[in-house]
Amino acid sequence: MENITMHFLFNLSLLVLLLFISFTVIRTMSSKSIFVFKRTGLLYCIVSLMLCFLFSYELGDEAVLDLRIVPFLIGSLYLRMSHILFIVIIVGRGLYGIDFGYYLGLVVYAILSPILWFISPWFLKLSSKYRILLMMGITLLISVGILILVFNDADSGHGHTWDLIFAYVIVPPLGVAMIAYIIEATEKNIQLQQQIIKAEKLEAVEQMGAAISHEIRNPLTTAIGFVELLSNNSLKDDKRVEYLSILKEELDSAERIIQDYLTFSKPIIESYEKLHIDTELTHIIKLLKPLANLHSVKIITNFSSSQFIEGDRSKFQQSFIHIIKNYIDCMPHGGTLLIETTDTKTSILISITNNVMLNGKQQPILNRGMAAAFNIIRDMKGTIDIRSQNGNDSVFRFSFKSIKH
The missing domain is CATH 3.30.565.10 (Histidine kinase-like ATPase, C-terminal domain)
Incomplete structure (x- = not known):
């Protein structure tokens, strides 16, 4: 296995490791707001792009090869942050010099950025399997395009044919598939946990409903008895006031029990x-x-x-x-x-x-x-x-x- 492929595989291992670290950070955060998930996801993509530039492979004078397409696609389709990642890529690539490769990347990502931003909502509506397959297809298409451009430059592609083919046709689609699969599996695990909580809560609501019905019956039975006493016209005023006070207390008790039960039955709102x-x-x-x-x-x-x-x-x-x-x-x-x-x-x-x-x-x-x-x-x-x-x-x-x- 040659130099370019080794660079790419090592870079990919860092991206996967960084993804697990990001999930750990999200899990330990005190807030579970969707904004926290987006900020952490965006930070992951930006740091991943920096790693891609850091472990890039310079082939010739103007060709800088790396895996930047992997975090760019992840952040663009899952987070709809292509415009921010586009700026990061252009700035990062500019550190290697303003040359033909820089302008080529500028044109390519300037075209991809609005397209991915536009299709992101549609992408998120697809099933997990089709999301992964679509990302692999887009990655493969872009990788083949990069290969064609590299091979057209005789100086850059000379002597690296099979290394370039393996590095671009295998590693980027594989990397996108791995990272997307981890994201999808984690999302399914979160959804499963929420379903378990809802199912257990429903079971608890049913059992508590049966128990609470007994608790409600006691104050209601008492209240009915005092209503019957109050219907007696010969009842003295002081007794009537006393009975009304007891009746109110019993009804308040039943109301509190019902209110607590309804509060427990409400859906969870994070706050x-x-x-x-x-x-x-x-x-x-x-x-x-x-x-x-x-x-x-x-x-x-x-x-x-x-x-x-x-x-x-x-x-x-x-x-x-x-x-x-x-x-x-x-x-x-x-x-x-x-x-x-x-x-x-x-x-x-x-x-x-x-x-x-x-x-x-x-x-x-x-x-x-x-x-x-x-x-x-x-x-x-x-x-x-x-x-x-x-x-x-x-x-x-x-x-x-x-x-x-």
Whole structure:
């Protein structure tokens, strides 16, 4: 394998490595805004173009060969950023001199840039397979065009025929296919995780609906009884006022239960803000109380945190609803669930311990919903520690970095 091909393959390995680093950066970011994805993707393409110029191969006086077409196509079609990448390419190529190769690149990318910008929305509507095939086809077409231009220059192409053919016909289409496949696979994984969360949430909504119906029946039954008492014309005014007050309290209680249930059923809207852990957990426990009562599970709390974290309220609630619900589901014969919070200098610790009746002892199941919940916690820069206590009780410990308030 000759020099040009080796250069291209080494450059391609750097582009793939950089892509994995970019995905790691995106995953650890505190914000999941689409603008963050675009900025990180654009930065990846710009740095990739710089690497392509850095590891280019100068063939002759005016021919600079590299893999710039790979990040250019990725950024143009997936991010619709061809105009920015066009400027980066022209500036980068200009560092090698303003010659015939520079002007040729200027013309080629000036034509490609608006075309790719125009077809990007259509491209994104294609299936994953056709997106990859289309990018490979465009890359191969451009590579063949570059080969023709190089071979027309007798001085440049002389003695490098098979090396040039292999380098341009194989490596760029292969590189585009590899990077596009990684992007598509990552996107599918994100979509699958979201589908798992939705499916688990739907199951939780159904189970909680059954439990909440019992909780609602109690205040409504009480309210009906007092309505019947109020219909008595001989009732004294002071008793009537007292009964109306009790009736209002019972109806307010039923309304709060329904409101909490509807809040949980709403779709998740990403919005990062300061969260007080104790307040959020109190709301979650209140929401799950009917389900716990149905399973004869007593929830004991010991909250002592005064600090805040930064995160998405809906996702935080969803993740801990799944975790606590999983504990409740694994205690069919009843038991006690202890939830505690403590502060350290830099973190907030959440501990969940189950003390299950021996005749119904089960450990929490690490199912798909729990896996999705753990991923949400990790996305919020939380850590997870699972262990057994005294060989019986299961303890989940979560740690979140606190912020100043």
